[in-house]
Amino acid sequence: MFAEIVIYGIFLSIIFYLANRFYFSGARYESNKQLNGKIAIVTGANSGIGYETALDFAKRGAHVILACRDTVKAEKSVEIIRRQTGNEKVDYEIIDLADLNSVKSFCGKIKSKFDRLDILVNNAGVMGCPTTWRTKQGYEMHFGVNYLGHFLLTNLLLDLIKKTPQSRIVSLSSCIHYIAKMYWNSFNGGINIMKGYSQSKLVIILFTKELTKRLDGSGVTCVCLNPGVVRTDILRYTAKSVCFLFPIIVNLLYLLYMVFTKSPFEGALTTIYCAIDDEVPKYNGYYFSDCNIKKPSKAALNEQDAKRLWDISVEMIDPKVYQYSN
Numbered sequence: 001m002f003a004e005i006v007i008y009g010i011f012l013s014i015i016f017y018l019a020n021r022f023y024f025s026g027a028r029y030e031s032n033k034q035l036n037g038k039i040a041i042v043t044g045a046n047s048g049i050g051y052e053t054a055l056d057f058a059k060r061g062a063h064v065i066l067a068c069r070d071t072v073k074a075e076k077s078v079e080i081i082r083r084q085t086g087n088e089k090v091d092y093e094i095i096d097l098a099d100l101n102s103v104k105s106f107c108g109k110i111k112s113k114f115d116r117l118d119i120l121v122n123n124a125g126v127m128g129c130p131t132t133w134r135t136k137q138g139y140e141m142h143f144g145v146n147y148l149g150h151f152l153l154t155n156l157l158l159d160l161i162k163k164t165p166q167s168r169i170v171s172l173s174s175c176i177h178y179i180a181k182m183y184w185n186s187f188n189g190g191i192n193i194m195k196g197y198s199q200s201k202l203v204i205i206l207f208t209k210e211l212t213k214r215l216d217g218s219g220v221t222c223v224c225l226n227p228g229v230v231r232t233d234i235l236r237y238t239a240k241s242v243c244f245l246f247p248i249i250v251n252l253l254y255l256l257y258m259v260f261t262k263s264p265f266e267g268a269l270t271t272i273y274c275a276i277d278d279e280v281p282k283y284n285g286y287y288f289s290d291c292n293i294k295k296p297s298k299a300a301l302n303e304q305d306a307k308r309l310w311d312i313s314v315e316m317i318d319p320k321v322y323q324y325s326n
């Protein structure tokens with residue numbers, strides 16, 4: 001009996017390992033491309049996918065700016081990346097994407113220090129925030145952090161990006177956008193967490209489409225992507241809003257969680273591919289998954305919605321509007 005259990009255990013472990021290695025861990029991307037002389041900004045680079053992305057760019061010789069909201073976490077990440085890569089041109093700058101004034105101040109500092117920007121990775125994100133949470137200017141948290149903060153950031157850095165040859169803007173969406181719809185009256189709140197998060201990832205694709213159109217002929221490549229299901233800290237707020245048992249359930253199902261998810265490094269590979277691969281500019285405006293183009297949902301291809309979202313976003317980042325929205 002004991003021997004049978006051991007044999008079944010070994011058999012299952014091998015199956016699980018192979019399933020993860022050859023399917024759930026996603027596409028591999030290997031490239032020797034160097035980024036010496038290039039400047040890259042990665043938001044939310046102190047953990048998860050953003051950290052692995054910043055580490056990879058630093059290994060390739062880029063000057064990397066980790067755009068983070070927490071000084072202690074940012075300093076620690078910069079120190080580790082510098083030590084691991086030997087690249088001293090790794091710095092951080094504070095940005096809180098839940099505060100449009102912080103985004104403005106971040107961009108002011110970047111513009112005073114640099115006269116080019118080769119890669120902007122709009123990576124930072126929150127998921128599962130309680131429905132009562134709002135940004136500093138009163139916007140629904142998922143919409144505000146995952147999208148609106150990045151909308152302002154990208155627009156304020158556009159002059160720098162446009163004057164840099166072959167520059168790229170890479171934004172992180174998610175496969176969850178396939179179940180998303182636009183809830184046009186929800187940007188100040190009144191939406192449940194699943195709808196709020198999925199909408200924030202749908203609008204990233206609409207934003208990328210509209211941005212690509214507006215930057216036509218500028219030489220800037222704009223793409224967005226799904227990193228896959230990745231073992232990061234992204235679920236940290238979910239217990240607060242869904243169920244306090246959530247972390248316990250995840251731990252109980254740990255083995256399955258390990259099999260069906262990517263490591264943060266594997267999760268960063270599509271971002272890295274989109275940011276550096278020579279093939280990507282051919283697919284300007286596209287949505288990627290597993291280092292390949294993929295058709296997004298019908299809602300994500302709605303050009304009228306993309307234009308409408310852009311116009312509303314321009315109003316929402318206007319201080320004259322948001323000072324009354326609290």
Ligand SMILES: NC(=O)c1ccc[n+]([C@@H]2O[C@H](COP(=O)([O-])OP(=O)(O)OC[C@H]3O[C@@H](n4cnc5c(N)ncnc54)[C@H](OP(=O)(O)O)[C@@H]3O)[C@@H](O)[C@H]2O)c1
Pocket residue numbers: 043044045046047048049050067068069070073095096097098099123124125126127145146172173174175226227228229230231232233234235
């Ligand atoms: N993990 C997945 O399965 C998955 C799937 C699809 C898409 N994504 C997307 O991938 C991106 C990266 O997520 P991740 O999985 O790597 O999660 P993560 O480890 O939780 O990283 C999120 C990063 O965003 C930062 N952040 C959160 N709120 C911020 C704010 N207001 N201002 C500035 N930075 C802020 C966090 O900073 P703190 O450490 O200070 O909180 C953290 O560095 C997100 O956009 C996420 O939606 C992830």
